[in-house]
């Protein structure tokens with residue numbers, strides 16, 4: 001077989017362990033999964049209602065143009081329908097962007113310690129990847145600018161950044177965008193946008209009006225709570241959307257997902273409530289880190305990267321055996337950290353209790 005040679009360096013995405021597998025393996029009945037930044041409160045009651053009451057015409061193809069969802073999202077943001085592109089999750093948009101813009105001989109710039117799908121898809125397209133080390137969990141925008149040359153076609157910004165939770169300030173983003181060449185696409189992945197509470201986070205829509213080379217990515221998988229249905233979208237100048245559209249599969253967003261997403265975006269009080277509870281949850285994690293002298297990054301997302309000082313895989317395994325699934329930092333570029341999704345108050349208390357147990361065990365081992 002004449003596989004692309006870069007394929008030999010790629011592994012399939014390692015998903016968080018499925019709950020049923022963990023139950024079986026360790027003989028547990030209760031499991032909490034805080035590994036994939038899903039919403040612990042699920043989704044809006046309005047979504048629940050429409051899912052139950054609709055007679056889904058599943059024999060029919062979905063609306064390939066997502067007309068109704070497009071209308072809902074464009075009026076939500078105050079943009080035109082032709083400034084939107086929909087994906088089967090925002091992962092699907094990342095694929096379309098790399099398919100449309102990356103190829104051998106072209107390079108793409110991103111931070112180290114950021115969302116893995118940018119480099120994964122860049123490798124599939126055989127593009128050169130230029131990674132710029134993060135500084136305290138934050139993108140080094142000057143360093144990224146310095147890596148851009150005439151062969152650069154895409155720059156990836158993730159803010160809030162997965163897995164650090166750090167974010168790009170408006171005051172640093174604007175001068176950066178002024179300097180990026182107009183023929184380089186800047187992808188601004190705002191998957192955790194709805195969790196942000198920082199005042200100096202950039203206003204997003206003015207960006208795409210002012211800079212015709214920016215695309216903002218959003219998802220319904222995180223705060224909107226419908227990860228399983230797979231819906232994401234990009235917002236950009238119409239000239240960008242027009243070029244990306246041919247790289248989109250014709251029926252990439254299914255009809256259940258389209259309808260559910262419309263309901264989800266119409267219920268902003270659910271979103272506000274989730275944002276608020278997430279803040280309270282984060283405070284519990286911060287307090288724990290302070291009490292145990294663990295370093296962490298302040299987070300604008302619904303997760304926290306905590307440096308326990310012990311190997312991420314070891315902490316992961318300890319918690320797993322006690323029914324708590326988190327993400328080891330080892331595969332994320334933070335070998336002595338774990339990334340924990342902020343759960344419900346009860347889930348947070350449980351993971352922190354088990355983590356305390358781990359740290360105590362380590363302390364008493366060391367004292368022997």
Ligand SMILES: *Cc1c(COP(=O)(O)O)cnc(C)c1O
Nearest residue numbers: 089090091115162191219221232
């Ligand atoms: C979860 C996540 C995505 C992907 O979300 P889907 O819409 O479910 O594909 C994209 N970017 C970042 C940074 C994420 O954390």
